[in-house]
Amino acid sequence: MSTQTLYEAPRPEGRPGETVITSTCGHNCGGRCVVNAHVVDDKLVKISTDPRRWTPDVAPLPACARGIGQIERVYHPDRLKYPMRRSGPRGSGQYERITWDEALDEVASQLLRVRKEYGNASILDGSRSGNTAMLHSRSALKRFLHMFGGCSDLWSSFSNEAEIFSVKTVFGKDAVCKSSGREPTDYVNSKLILMWGWSPMDGTFGTGTPQYLRHAKEQGVRIVCIDPRRHRSSKALAEEHIYIRPSTDAAALIAMAYVIVTEQLHDQTYLDRFVQGFDEDTLPAGAPRGSSYRAYILGENDGIPKTPEWADEICGVPADTIRRLAVEFGSTKPAAIHCGYAPGRTLHGEQFHRAAYALAAITGNIGVTGGNSGVSNGATGRYGVKSLPEGKNPINSKISSPLLADCLEKGSTGGYPDIKLIYSMAGDIFNQAPNTSKTVRALDNVEFIVGQDHFLTPTARYADIVLPATTFWERNDVHVPWAGAGHYAIFMKQALQPMYECRNDIDIVADLAKRVGIEGFNNKSELEWLKEFTEDRVDDFDAFMKEGVARFPEPEDAVAFAKQIRDPRNHKFSTPSGKIEIYSTNLAENPDPFGLGAISAIPKWVPHIETSDDYPLSMLSSKSRARTHSIHGNQEKLNRVDPDNIWVHPEDAAMRGIQDGQPVRVESAYGSTILPVRVTKDIARGCVSMKEGRWYTPDADGVDREGCANSVTRDFSSACGATTYNTAFVEVRPVNPGPV
Numbered sequence: 199m200s201t202q203t204l205y206e207a208p209r210p211e212g213r214p215g216e217t218v219i220t221s222t223c224g225h226n227c228g229g230r231c232v233v234n235a236h237v238v239d240d241k242l243v244k245i246s247t248d249p250r251r252w253t254p255d256v257a258p259l260p261a262c263a264r265g266i267g268q269i270e271r272v273y274h275p276d277r278l279k280y281p282m283r284r285s286g287p288r289g290s291g292q293y294e295r296i297t298w299d300e301a302l303d304e305v306a307s308q309l310l311r312v313r314k315e316y317g318n319a320s321i322l323d324g325s326r327s328g329n330t331a332m333l334h335s336r337s338a339l340k341r342f343l344h345m346f347g348g349c350s351d352l353w354s355s356f357s358n359e360a361e362i363f364s365v366k367t368v369f370g371k372d373a374v375c376k377s378s379g380r381e382p383t384d385y386v387n388s389k390l391i392l393m394w395g396w397s398p399m400d401g402t403f404g405t406g407t408p409q410y411l412r413h414a415k416e417q418g419v420r421i422v423c424i425d426p427r428r429h430r431s432s433k434a435l436a437e438e439h440i441y442i443r444p445s446t447d448a449a450a451l452i453a454m455a456y457v458i459v460t461e462q463l464h465d466q467t468y469l470d471r472f473v474q475g476f477d478e479d480t481l482p483a484g485a486p487r488g489s490s491y492r493a494y495i496l497g498e499n500d501g502i503p504k505t506p507e508w509a510d511e512i513c514g515v516p517a518d519t520i521r522r523l524a525v526e527f528g529s530t531k532p533a534a535i536h537c538g539y540a541p542g543r544t545l546h547g548e549q550f551h552r553a554a555y556a557l558a559a560i561t562g563n564i565g566v567t568g569g570n571s572g573v574s575n576g577a578t579g580r581y582g583v584k585s586l587p588e589g590k591n592p593i594n595s596k597i598s599s600p601l602l603a604d605c606l607e608k609g610s611t612g613g614y615p616d617i618k619l620i621y622s623m624a625g626d627i628f629n630q631a632p633n634t635s636k637t638v639r640a641l642d643n644v645e646f647i648v649g650q651d652h653f654l655t656p657t658a659r660y661a662d663i664v665l666p667a668t669t670f671w672e673r674n675d676v677h678v679p680w681a682g683a684g685h686y687a688i689f690m691k692q693a694l695q696p697m698y699e700c701r702n703d704i705d706i707v708a709d710l711a712k713r714v715g716i717e718g719f720n721n722k723s724e725l726e727w728l729k730e731f732t733e734d735r736v737d738d739f740d741a742f743m744k745e746g747v748a749r750f751p752e753p754e755d756a757v758a759f760a761k762q763i764r765d766p767r768n769h770k771f772s773t774p775s776g777k778i779e780i781y782s783t784n785l786a787e788n789p790d791p792f793g794l795g796a797i798s799a800i801p802k803w804v805p806h807i808e809t810s811d812d813y814p815l816s817m818l819s820s821k822s823r824a825r826t827h828s829i830h831g832n833q834e835k836l837n838r839v840d841p842d843n844i845w846v847h848p849e850d851a852a853m854r855g856i857q858d859g860q861p862v863r864v865e866s867a868y869g870s871t872i873l874p875v876r877v878t879k880d881i882a883r884g885c886v887s888m889k890e891g892r893w894y895t896p897d898a899d900g901v902d903r904e905g906c907a908n909s910v911t912r913d914f915s916s917a918c919g920a921t922t923y924n925t926a927f928v929e930v931r932p933v934n935p936g937p938v
């Protein structure tokens with residue numbers, strides 16, 4: 199094991215005349231792979247990746263189809279090439295070319311006007327996760343808006359807010375998702391792995407994660423998947439697949455805890471030492487009698503023991519299966535539960551994650567080799583690599599992200615700020631937030647929209663001024679992974695000169711800063727910033743730039759919270775009690791921390807499944823291998839890698855007269871969309887599944903024609919601010935060929 203930073207150059211030789219330059223996709227995809235540009239005369243002629251072979255000791259960083267597909271993206275004919283002003287109705291896509299000076303003067307004067315007329319809270323930061331690298335990211339816009347006097351924020355993550363909240367609640371305020379899981383090198387030390395709503399072979403979750411899982415399987419680790427879909431990871435890795443209805447997982451986990459406790463399979467010594475609130479005698483002083491998790495699962499107060507039969511009714515998982523899985527999980531040591539984020543993107547998503555961590559705690563699997571907390575990220579975090587400082591928002595105007603559409607529709611009459619200006623940069627919020635058609639209908643209330651992107655996306659298409667940004671190939675940056683074999687950074691070396699009239703996001707915003715009278719927005723060069731961001735880890739910046747990958751020393755422990763378990767006297771959890779909090783001290787004191795609804799002090803099942811005769815099917819949306827969210831959605835070639843369709847069980851299809859491959863209309867109480875159907879037993883009965891990120895393409899009647907998942911999802915927030923995409927109820931009907 200090396201104790202110093204090593205530099206690697208993972209690229210093949212180029213052909214004569216080719217320069218080969220290492221970079222990585224800047225997008226928010228969960229992987230961080232090597233993508234090499236082969237360049238001839240400022241033209242990208244080929245993309246290659248890390249040529250090394252995987253062994254348990256060498257972790258190469260191979261790219262997927264999206265990385266290789268970057269060549270189709272960068273030379274796509276629809277790239278935004280110069281600034282434009284809207285010349286037709288919003289959404290029509292009609293624009294005229296203008297100069298940079300004209301465009302920036304207009305944006306600056308609108309920012310000043312709106313600030314003066316309505317105040318800073320009327321300006322919405324519409325930046326998101328299009329590029330998450332250390333320098334060229336949404337941070338540039340945030341820094342600018344903060345220096346401009348502030349803005350309204352969509353504060354919660356679209357993605358894993360339920361996990362973020364649960365990690366802090368259960369493991370403490372210092373715990374962060376990125377370092378609360380374990381290194382993939384530890385997978386092989388488990389005897390049993392439960393992959394719960396987690397498919398890293400579809401939704402990349404750490405470069406190399408599938409290779410380590412495969413290795414674990416080959417070494418005899420038993421893998422079970424719990425998911426409404428039989429996905430690629432399940433087919434490749436799992437010995438057993440358990441189908442479950444979306445948005446009901448907390449019930450299954452609670453019933454597993456019931457079985458483990460009634461069968462005496464729990465680890466009482468571990469619970470006594472490390473856990474608050476499993477038993478009555480570890481409740482904090484002042485907690486009401488009967489408020490422990492044990493009392494809840496046994497039904498001591500509500501008279502409802504949380505038996506497998508009870509959960510079966512809710513989740514559609516046979517009681518015998520729940521019982522068998524619980525006994526297996528409780529009696530196999532060490533065993534690891536790995537959660538994806540999707541089951542937390544539900545109406546009470548925080549209860550899912552907390553129930554999973556509780557199960558890991560009850561069985562003594564947190565902080566031990568081969569066990570896991572329930573979090574699927576790595577154990578190392580960002581390894582001390584810093585990013586562009588955003589400063590503080592001087593005003594406090596926060597909107598839970600899934601409520602974007604409601605905020606735009608209702609404004610102050612709904613208790614929200616009245617948004618008058620949206621600055622969209624490196625985000626596709628109209629497409630990626632729930633209830634897209636409601637968002638788009640509400641835009642009349644917004645006086646000015648900026649769209650800074652590479653394409654006329656479903657969001658940029660509504661902008662009044664469009665600004666063309668460079669891609670990551672056209673600038674220098676640094677990036678780190680958020681999961682997987684985690685201890686490295688990649689230098690994203692500039693491969694191409696800026697194309698057309700495109701400019702770097704930070705330079706665009708710096709010019710706006712000058713125009714509105716902000717001083718000191720950016721006083722460093724690209725390389726000065728990058729050197730500063732990496733100085734704590736990279737001891738030879740020139741070697742890092744030249745070679746491309748910096749490997750940092752392995753973490754002391756491959757599993758998060760190992761110190762707290764090994765040496766509890768000197769290492770406490772950062773919760774109020776210093777323990778793992780199944781019973782949350784903070785929630786007991788303040789059950790509604792965000793004003794979005796109460797959250798119980800212990801994980802509970804909160805009934806919310808409301809299938810009706812009109813919308814009887816539970817829908818989920820998952821990641822596409824052909825896209826990073828909506829990115830790549832316009833690439834015809836890449837899209838063939840993972841075609842878009844809605845999965846329907848054969849019995850549900852037969853009842854509706856639906857044939858495999860035909861177009862169907864998906865309807866919910868919030869909107870509808872049309873896309874082809876895939877009739878398959880790989881989806882649970884009563885459930886359907888489509889992939890998020892298709893570009894919203896409404897026809898004259900407002901019906902989306904391309905399968906955008908958010909044309910049917912509901913703009914509703916969980917009590918912790920999480921999105922609820924996977925609590926969705928729809929009906930699916932055949933569409934006759936021909937006009938509809």
Ligand SMILES: Nc1nc2c(c(=O)[nH]1)N[C@H]1C(S)=C(S)[C@@H](COP(=O)(O)OP(=O)(O)OC[C@H]3O[C@@H](n4cnc5c(=O)[nH]c(N)nc54)[C@H](O)[C@@H]3O)O[C@H]1N2
Pocket residue numbers: 226227228229357358394395396397400401402403424425426427429442443444445446447537538539540541542544818819820821822823824825826827887924
């Ligand atoms: N190819 C690709 N990879 C990506 C991304 C991408 O856009 N494209 N995005 C990255 C990002 S930002 C993120 S946040 C991660 C996302 O990571 P996840 O949220 O973990 O990924 P999803 O694909 O949404 O869902 C994972 C699995 O959960 C299942 N699922 C959905 N709802 C439920 C439920 O209620 N219960 C259970 N048990 N299972 C459920 C789905 O069927 C799917 O198989 O992926 C990252 N990786």
Ligand SMILES: Nc1nc2c(c(=O)[nH]1)N[C@H]1C(S)=C(S)[C@@H](COP(=O)(O)OP(=O)(O)OC[C@H]3O[C@@H](n4cnc5c(=O)[nH]c(N)nc54)[C@H](O)[C@@H]3O)O[C@H]1N2
Pocket residue numbers: 224225226326327328329334356357358543623624625626627630631650651652653655667668669670703819820821826827828829890891907908911923
């Ligand atoms: N129904 C449903 N909706 C979902 C999800 C789901 O599971 N189901 N998942 C959610 C998740 S996990 C996430 S993380 C969010 C993601 O939500 P977003 O971050 O809004 O989505 P992206 O599609 O990644 O949008 C990024 C945009 O940035 C642009 N871009 C990329 N690089 C740059 C750059 O360098 N400069 C500029 N100016 N623009 C750039 C891209 O072209 C793209 O238009 O979506 C969420 N939406």
Ligand SMILES: [Mo]
Pocket residue numbers: 226356357358
């Ligand atoms: Mo995400």
